[in-house]
Amino acid sequence: MIVTGKPLPLRRANVDTDQIIPARYLTGIDTEGLGEHLFTGMAGGAELLAESPGANIVVAGENFGCGSSREHAAWALTARGFRAVIASSFARIFLENAYTNAIVPVVVPDAMIEGFARARSITIDVAKQTVQADDEAPVAFELDELRKQFILGGGFLPYLASKIDTVRAWQHAR
Amino acid sequence: MRSLFDKIWDAHVVEELPGGNALVFMDRVVAHEITTPQGAIAIEKEYGDCLYDRDRIVAVNDHVSPAKDTATAIQAQVLRTWAKRQGIRLYDIGEGGICHVIVPERGYVTPGSTVCCGDSHTCTLGAFGAFALGIGTTAQAGAMLAGCLILQRPKVMRVEVKGELHPSASAKDLALAVIAEIGFRGGTGYVLEYTGSAIDSLDMEQRMTLCNMAIEAGATTGIIAADGVTAAYLEKTQEAPSDWLFLRADRDARYAASVTIDGNAVRPLVTWGTNPGENAPIDGVVPVGAAAASLDYMDLRVGDKMSEIVLDQAFIGSCTNSRIGDLREAARVLRGKNVVIPTIITPGSQAVKRAAEREGLHEIFQDAGALWTHSSCGPCLGMSMGVLAPGMRCISSSNRNFQGRMGDGGRVHLASPAIVAASALLGRIASPADIGAPIREEALV
Numbered sequence: 042m043i044v045t046g047k048p049l050p051l052r053r054a055n056v057d058t059d060q061i062i063p064a065r066y067l068t069g070i071d072t073e074g075l076g077e078h079l080f081t082g083m084a085g086g087a088e089l090l091a092e093s094p095g096a097n098i099v100v101a102g103e104n105f106g107c108g109s110s111r112e113h114a115a116w117a118l119t120a121r122g123f124r125a126v127i128a129s130s131f132a133r134i135f136l137e138n139a140y141t142n143a144i145v146p147v148v149v150p151d152a153m154i155e156g157f158a159r160a161r162s163i164t165i166d167v168a169k170q171t172v173q174a175d176d177e178a179p180v181a182f183e184l185d186e187l188r189k190q191f192i193l194g195g196g197f198l199p200y201l202a203s204k205i206d207t208v209r210a211w212q213h214a215r
Numbered sequence: 216m217r218s219l220f221d222k223i224w225d226a227h228v229v230e231e232l233p234g235g236n237a238l239v240f241m242d243r244v245v246a247h248e249i250t251t252p253q254g255a256i257a258i259e260k261e262y263g264d265c266l267y268d269r270d271r272i273v274a275v276n277d278h279v280s281p282a283k284d285t286a287t288a289i290q291a292q293v294l295r296t297w298a299k300r301q302g303i304r305l306y307d308i309g310e311g312g313i314c315h316v317i318v319p320e321r322g323y324v325t326p327g328s329t330v331c332c333g334d335s336h337t338c339t340l341g342a343f344g345a346f347a348l349g350i351g352t353t354a355q356a357g358a359m360l361a362g363c364l365i366l367q368r369p370k371v372m373r374v375e376v377k378g379e380l381h382p383s384a385s386a387k388d389l390a391l392a393v394i395a396e397i398g399f400r401g402g403t404g405y406v407l408e409y410t411g412s413a414i415d416s417l418d419m420e421q422r423m424t425l426c427n428m429a430i431e432a433g434a435t436t437g438i439i440a441a442d443g444v445t446a447a448y449l450e451k452t453q454e455a456p457s458d459w460l461f462l463r464a465d466r467d468a469r470y471a472a473s474v475t476i477d478g479n480a481v482r483p484l485v486t487w488g489t490n491p492g493e494n495a496p497i498d499g500v501v502p503v504g505a506a507a508a509s510l511d512y513m514d515l516r517v518g519d520k521m522s523e524i525v526l527d528q529a530f531i532g533s534c535t536n537s538r539i540g541d542l543r544e545a546a547r548v549l550r551g552k553n554v555v556i557p558t559i560i561t562p563g564s565q566a567v568k569r570a571a572e573r574e575g576l577h578e579i580f581q582d583a584g585a586l587w588t589h590s591s592c593g594p595c596l597g598m599s600m601g602v603l604a605p606g607m608r609c610i611s612s613s614n615r616n617f618q619g620r621m622g623d624g625g626r627v628h629l630a631s632p633a634i635v636a637a638s639a640l641l642g643r644i645a646s647p648a649d650i651g652a653p654i655r656e657e658a659l660v
Contacts, residue, residue: 063619188365
């Protein structure tokens with residue numbers, strides 16, 4: 042799987058889930074319409090989106106997705122066509138939600154963030170776990186070996202469903 | 216050699232999975248109306264009548280309760296009809312409250328157990344010596360389907376709080392002090408295992424306040440070993456002591472990290488910025504080195520005195536500080552006085568509300584001119600019952616001061632219930648000492 046596209050250069054650290062999508066938009070029972078509220082909780086967020094037409098890879102600093110557990114943050118990103126987030130670190134719950142929703146979480150050192158923020162084009166090879174800004178040398182990044190499969194082929198809930206008998210046997214022997 | 220967390224984890228691992236993951240059994244799944252519908256509908260559609268064990272699930276309408284409009288009415292009704300269809304116990308308006316308040320109140324969390332919920336403040340329940348964590352909607356659906364989460368094993372950070380808290384300081388101040396100490400993202404990848412004499416002397420409500428804010432340091436959760444204080448609380452809510460596992464860390468337990476905090480040195484803290492780690496002593500100033508973006512959003516400057524920050528609203532409530540002890544603290548400060556800014560007091564559950572009213576606290580609040588509401592998450596997350604207008608400044612006993620958290624453009628200062636109450640009386644950030652309130656009072660009436 043190759044993800045190619047343009048950056049949304051947020052650059053900043055601590056992009057919390059209230060900035061990604063404010064709670065007042067969490068009133069649905071499905072994932073419809075969440076995309077239009079993406080980054081409306083962030084000072085200058087809507088303007089940055091408007092200035093970056095076609096952007097499909099978020100580039101941010103440390104601790105992306107901190108705060109609430111709302112998977113709506115991942116749904117709002119995918120609804121607007123975002124397929125990856127490059128950041129120097131992620132908050133745990135967002136990271137789990139990203140994998141479940143096939144958003145590639147790319148962790149690179151803080152010093153590299155500016156290079157990706159300025160790139161005209163970014164290429165992410167999910168299988169090989171490399172990320173490349175324009176024609177720079179590809180940079181390797183880490184992915185969770187198991188959850189990577191959920192990005193490549195989906196199947197988070199079917200995977201858990203396949204474990205039900207194992208869980209029941211474990212519980213019986215508990 | 217093992218920490219408290221290690222023991223609970225080891226007892227719940229069903230299977231080791233690739234990539235350092237584990238399939239971890241969940242003794243309890245809590246489901247609320249904001250984050251449950253999408254996942255519940257997805258698994259029902261795909262797998263039919265499929266829940267791993269409906270008796271392990273408890274559902275709560277709490278976030279916007281009662282509904283404020285058609286959309287939130289549909290959310291509540293979806294949770295209601297799903298719970299009925301699946302035979303799940305639902306706490307609805309009238310008997311319910313904030314899930315993290317009613318789950319312990321109704322005896323759904325047990326020492327040594329595991330609990331998950333599609334809500335980041337599930338870490339509150341770590342106060343009972345349980346492994347309790349927030350997760351996304353799909354992970355919650357997976358836990359309802361297969362009884363398990365897929366998790367990376369977190370590291371464990373020992374947070375020892377020595378001495379005892381100064382009479383002017385509360386568990387909220389300690390929570391803010393911990394975040395300031397380890398950093399807003401300093402707990403990421405860790406479980407915070409709280410220990411030490413100052414922790415031992417906290418009551419269960421105070422322990423919940425402390426654990427509630429573990430997520431605000433990025434931690435997977437916080438946890439406190441169950442003891443006699445825990446047992447006394449549980450005896451009032453649960454019938455089955457055989458299920459309680461009073462685990463403790465081994466004396467020679469190994470931790471990936473350790474911090475020590477002097478409980479005696481903790482003083483009342485108030486946030487000035489846009490994350491809970493950006494806080495200062497109430498008698499201090501906005502510190503040198505404060506992040507420019509935070510100052511800009513909050514319309515503050517380095518050197519501004521915290522006690523001179525003028526407020527537009529006060530809120531006491533949320534899963535952090537809405538229990539009976541919090542309300543007694545607020546009443547102690549408000550009794551016989553009048554608030555000068557709009558002040559909203561929202562109990563954490565209907566049971567808390569009724570307990571408060573039996574003590575006459577509702578009279579004190581309303582005599583002071585505050586709005587005394589039914590239980591809900593309310594304005595904490597800017598969804599209902601006190602949402603801020605752009606530029607409005609609110610002092611709040613809740614847990615998040617993020618940009619826009621309590622309303623688009625709204626500014627939030629986090630503090631303890633006593634500080635919020637004193638501030639409501641003076642219209643600026645203030646401590647109970649400023650209005651001549653006693654530092655602490657054992658019995659109010």
